[in-house]
Amino acid sequence: MRLIQLTCLFLIATFLSCKTGSVNLFKAASPHETYQRKLITAGLEKTALGSAWINASTLSMQKALKINLPYKETGYFSAEKANATAYKFSVTRGAKINISLNKKPENGAAIYLDVWRLPVDGEAKLLASADTLGNDIQIDVDESGDYLIRLQPELLRSAEYTLELTSGPSLGFPTKTGRANIGSYWGDGRDKNNRKHEGVDIFGAFRSPVVATSNGTVTRVNENNLGGKVIWFKPSGKDYTLYYAHLDEQIAKEGAQVLAGDTLGLMGNTGNARTTPPHLHFGIYTFGGAIDPLPFINPTIKTPPNVAAPLSNLNKTLKTSGKANLLDGNTTNASKLTQLQTGTIVNVNSANGNYYKVTLPDGNIGFIKSAELTQISKQNKKIKVTNTSTAIYDNPDALAPIKGNLQAGINVNVSGNFGDYNLIIDEESNTGWIKK
Template sequence: MPTRSRATAIRSPLTVPVLILGPALLVTACASARPRGPEPLAIPVQPPAEVVGDDATEALPGERALAHAVVIRPPYREAFRFSPGGSAAAVAYRLELGDGAHVRVEAEPPLLRRGGVVIELLEIVDRSAPLASDLLRLVARAEPGAHELEARVVRGGEYVVRIQPAPGHEGLYRIAIVDAAPASGGEGSLVFPVAGVGVEAIRGGYGAPRDGGRRRHQGVDIFAPRGTPVLAVADGVVRGVSVSAAGGKVIWLEAEDGEVAYYYAHLDAQLVEVGTRVRAGDVIGRVGNTGNARRASPHLHFGVYRRGRRIALDPTPLLQAAVSAVPVNGESVEGDVGALGGSARTVEADVPVHAAPTEDAAVVDTLAAGALVKLLGATGRWYRVELPDGGIGFAPAARFEVAQ
């Protein structure tokens, strides 16, 4: 999905935001998969190295996000709807990273949107005090228009990830923070094309008869729940994004050497465009059952072709040797993602609100039956909610109904 951009040193925190290379990190960034506009994005992110006064702190979305930074443990995934002003203008996460740990942060933008966000990685200088700009050191930042940041941490410690969209680029983003090295295998190894599953999910084999034996299956079918991320199996360039009667929503990905093309069919969503350069493991679509698979369970038809898409190859040996990549948002969300940004009411009494999306996190409030909250995000079986008093916490999604 995204294309790579080179890391660039920054002379001053007030220059146009690009990647900053700190002494503790080796960083690369991934630009948006959507075509870039001709004008740079201006994203008002306060440089964390500056001391911010009390009045200014109240006015800055990035500072409000720090005040509500949630403690997480990678891998962590959340759907979050950014909106101008208030508690949803930016979001921050607090996490521990060990010596040599590799962290990847991705903010997948709304479908068919370019997505203009700044992603920052900040080191906590003083862990004994509440988060504030003068206690953080900006060590890496993905440039505006990018939506992915990768870093290998040389020095372990506690860090903060902060994400903030540019004005006009708000909306529903899917955020992933993963503490893991990129998938790698032997020379020529592919990344398995569906996140969270392996060869055991292949049910329709290569060469199987179709249409009463009139043709042969020229790929394999990989079954997974609708919406499961579909991944680029190798570095390459997207050469086709289309819809057909047989394949439904399809994507053609050409390998870097141009010798092989990979075919993805029956997609529920296509998240790239023709000409997009992708890296192995990037999310390019979502599993579905479009085309002639509409009566079947959701699955990905995956094919491998040579010589201009004319000669089909059996992908099974390649997939058996493939490595698994970390999915961008492989964890299912129980809450209503479409309701984020709106309100919900509790359907029973004594609903606990936790400081983080885990049962053992501190309870910061308890809601009565019929209590109204604003839905900011969703992760696993939890909603991130804004309470009437402005507090932020996480509550079980099953104990709410969306307010009409």
């Protein structure tokens, strides 16, 4: 039976790699969508394996866990399963998301990576997909809110991967100085708190250069009472305008096409800043008014913690060494999904920091501290079967397929448990679940 199964899997893989049947090309498709269409064209969505792959892609998005950026994990997709994993995270407008995915072996299984914007209402919007060359994905965040990333390998191929997500500024810094020179932030009180600061103030040497944060167009050069000598600048392809104020000298001309880093003017203290040290007031304006510019230019990029949980446990079945919390996130303030009892069986999918992402026997997923898991071979206990005929189930579920039966008087090793079932190994090294 095992030989027949392997032969069928080989034929499916060969068919997928060779078949070039008709595909709906009325719209541009992501690599994931193209692969799924190939499955359907080949009629493989009607097979157990093909159906499981398609269902896994949808279910993973519905069960996506929450993560905070920056984030890094190393995981493993097994060829024996239809795998998919997804995460949700929040990002502020103005940031740039950078996503890298490295796999082992490099020329092994294709791993489809897709990124969505999750609106408050309506359907998720696909923003980007990884190309076949494995280049990083970079996304300018045009709307604050929740985003989702999904990874899914092709069928019948195993792969180890490392996923890394960071966020940084979508624009360059507007002066030659750094964040340490920002002396006033968005929302600070002005004029005895009668108004709020609509930008950030970046201090520096008198007549030091202020520069273009990206390629774009100088839309206006003028003076006003508050800003003194000012320049308005529109980055290419964006729906907002940058505001440079308190300049001592305006160098760029109205209508000029400039490149990132080009000098627009020289820092000063004109307008209502004449009693203050030289600085640049930097603001961003949209059709709806001013917005906080700091996420657009904040040069501080945090790096994710290194993966400390042992990678040797990837794709292994472990058990809890004591009572442990299954969490909805990989941080100390994550919410508890459920409390797991001592000896609860889990399968390790990936490692991040000091956590593992695990799947329970009932399909639920979550994060757990790696230190709270142990090998199933440790501290096993033996029990004697007392019932005349005890069914061995494939999963801890009375509706699961029955693998066999144990006769009364047989001794078995208990490796762990889940709910009302024990995971056992009988005298012939067969593994399965029996009722407690």
